[in-house]
Amino acid sequence: MANKKILIVDDDPDVLQGMHVRLKANQYDICLAVDTFSGVAEARRSEPDLILLDLGLPAGGGFMVMERLRMIPSLAIIPIIVISARDGLGNQKRAFDAGAKAFLQKPVDDNQLLAVIRQTLGEPAKARIPTLHDQGTV
Amino acid sequence: MTKPAQPSSNLSAYLSHELRNALACIHQFGNILVDGLAGELTGEQREYVGIMLENASRIRSVLDSALDGVAGPPEKCATKIEPVTKLET
Numbered sequence: 001m002a003n004k005k006i007l008i009v010d011d012d013p014d015v016l017q018g019m020h021v022r023l024k025a026n027q028y029d030i031c032l033a034v035d036t037f038s039g040v041a042e043a044r045r046s047e048p049d050l051i052l053l054d055l056g057l058p059a060g061g062g063f064m065v066m067e068r069l070r071m072i073p074s075l076a077i078i079p080i081i082v083i084s085a086r087d088g089l090g091n092q093k094r095a096f097d098a099g100a101k102a103f104l105q106k107p108v109d110d111n112q113l114l115a116v117i118r119q120t121l122g123e124p125a126k127a128r129i130p131t132l133h134d135q136g137t138v
Numbered sequence: 139m140t141k142p143a144q145p146s147s148n149l150s151a152y153l154s155h156e157l158r159n160a161l162a163c164i165h166q167f168g169n170i171l172v173d174g175l176a177g178e179l180t181g182e183q184r185e186y187v188g189i190m191l192e193n194a195s196r197i198r199s200v201l202d203s204a205l206d207g208v209a210g211p212p213e214k215c216a217t218k219i220e221p222v223t224k225l226e227t
Contacts, residue, residue: 012159018166025175056155085158087151087205107162107198110169 004121005029007048009039009065010083011057015106019052022110023117036060040068043075050121053100055084055091066098079120083108154205161201164194 006028008019013034020030031046033039035058043051043065051069055062062082069075082095085106092103102116118125168191170176172184179187 012163014163015159015166018163018170021170021175022166025173085155085162087154106158107165107194110166 003027003029004049004123005031005046006050006052006117007031007033007039007042007046008052009033009035009042009057009062010052010054011035012054015054022113026114028117034058036062036064036068039065043069043078044072047074048078050117051078051080052117053080053082055082055086055095063094063098066095066100070099081116081120083113150205154201157197157201161194161198165191168194 006023008016008023008030009032010016010019011034016032016034020032023030031042031048033042037059039051039053039057053062053065057065062084066080069078069080076099079101080099081102081104082091082100083104083106084091084095088103088105095103101120104113104116115125117123168187171179171187172191
C-alpha cells in the first residue's frame with residue numbers, strides 16, 4: 001500500500017525540517033512549501049492526501065491558501081489541519097469556517113499531531129510514535 | 139522575522155507567534171534526538187536533551203500563563219474530524 005502524501009506549508013524552515021523528519025519516520029511521503037503561492041502550486045502539483053497549514057505565511061497567508069484551494073474542485077476535498085503559533089481565539093473559528101478539519105497551536109506534541117493526522121486520514125491509531133529503536137534505521 | 143506590532147493585544151499576538159514558533163522547533167528537534175531519529179544517543183546525551191525539553195516545557199507553561207492573562211485562554215487543540223476518502227479525478 002502506497003504511503004499517504006502530506007504537504008506541509010510553513011514559512012519557518014526549521015519547523016518544516018522538523019516535521020519532515022518526524023512524518024517521514026512515520027512512513028508518510030512529504031512535500032514542502034514555504035509561502036501562499038508555493039503552497040497552492042505544490043498542492044496542484046502533488047495532490048496530497050492531507051495538508052498541514054501554517055496561518056502566518058508570506059504573500060497572503062494560510063486563509064488565502066484555503067480560499068484558493070476551495071476554488072479548485074479536485075483540491076477542495078483535501079483535508080487541512082491548521083498548525084499555527086497564533087492564538088486560538090478567533091483563528092480557530094475562522095479556520096473551521098474556512099474548512100479546516102483541525103486546529104493545533106504550536107508547539108504541538110508529536111503524539112498529538114500524529115493522532116490527529118491518522119484520525120483525519122481515517123487510519124488506525126497507534127500506541128506510540130516509532131523511534132530508531134523500533135525501526136533499526138531511518 | 140516580522141516587525142514587532144503595537145503594544146497590548148498586538149504585542150501579545152506577536153510574542154505568542156514568535157515564541158511558540160521557536161518553542162515548536164526546540165520541542166521538535168529535541169524529540170527527534172530523544173527518539174533516535176538522527177542516530178543513537180548515549181545515556182548522558184539523552185539525559186541532557188531531556189533536561190533541555192523539560193525546560194522548554196517550563197517556558198511554554200510560563201508563556202501560556204502570561205499570554206492567557208492578556209488574551210484569554212487559547213484553545214490548544216480543537217478538531218472536528220471525520221475520515222476522508224480521496225476521490226479519484
